[in-house]
Amino acid sequence: MLSKENGEFLLDLSKTAIKKYVENHDLIKPPLNTPDELKEELGVFVTLNKNKQLRGCIGYPEPIFPLVEATINSAISAAFEDPRFPPVIKEEIPTIDIEITVLTKPKLIKVKDPKEYVDKIVIGKDGLIIEKEYNKGLLLPQVATEHNMNTEEFLSQTCIKAGLNYDAWIENNDNIKIYSFQGQIFK
Known part of the structure; x- marks a missing residue:
């Protein structure tokens, strides 16, 4: 179980990753102050909702990357690569709610x-x-x-x-x- 603080860290990181990518296609790196707990390999899904409707959802069911990296990659993929939706645009970012689901091993x-x-x-x-x-x-x-x-x-x-x-x-x-x-x- 992750702490509430580490969950908030991942939520903030996801929002930053999406903003940086929409602005200039920059991929952010995990911050130096990343808690050790978030460096463990875990599965994760990032879900984006807009007006309580699904706007994107992508993730890693298996623990193949450190959680912090998997979260960054999943956030960007959910925003820009979910084939069910057009890519997120800058004007949408304030209206998007982010949900992160950290998974146990299947x-x-x-x-x-x-x-x-x-x-x-x-x-x-x-x-x-x-x-x-x-x-x-x-x-x-x-x-x-x-x-x-x-x-x-x-x-x-x-x-x-x-x-x-x-x-x-x-x-x-x-x-x-x-x-x-x-x-x-x-x-």
């Missing part, structure tokens, strides 16, 4: 019968990753509660995000892997 959910997934996922606590061959989809823990989803809907929407049929999770198929993870949210 854990494979093991079941004998796909119907068991329903009992192994906690809505509001667990995020999901579903993968089958080259398809992979991820939904953050807060997505299920924000959209009033039950466990079956959450599983189905994660399948759709992965480009699979909505009921792919219930098919008794060894090629489907479902992972859960938790997230600490800073707004």
Whole structure:
């Protein structure tokens, strides 16, 4: 668990990264005063909202970069590279709310019968990753509660995000892997 101060540090860093990039395409580096806790490799997603509507969301599900670097990269990617939205423009920056979700390492959910997934996922606590061959989809823990989803809907929407049929999770198929993870949210 990160401290509230470290969460605020990451939020400020994200806003600065987006501002600098929109002004002159400068990529900022982690500040010298970065707390050691933020140098640990952790997964992270940066979500941008404008008028309570999604404006961009990109991140790293796996812990492959130090958190501070992954946060900078994710903030810039969410603002300028999310294929669902046009790049953020300078005039929008004051109207954008930033949310950072720091992730735990994903854990494979093991079941004998796909119907068991329903009992192994906690809505509001667990995020999901579903993968089958080259398809992979991820939904953050807060997505299920924000959209009033039950466990079956959450599983189905994660399948759709992965480009699979909505009921792919219930098919008794060894090629489907479902992972859960938790997230600490800073707004």
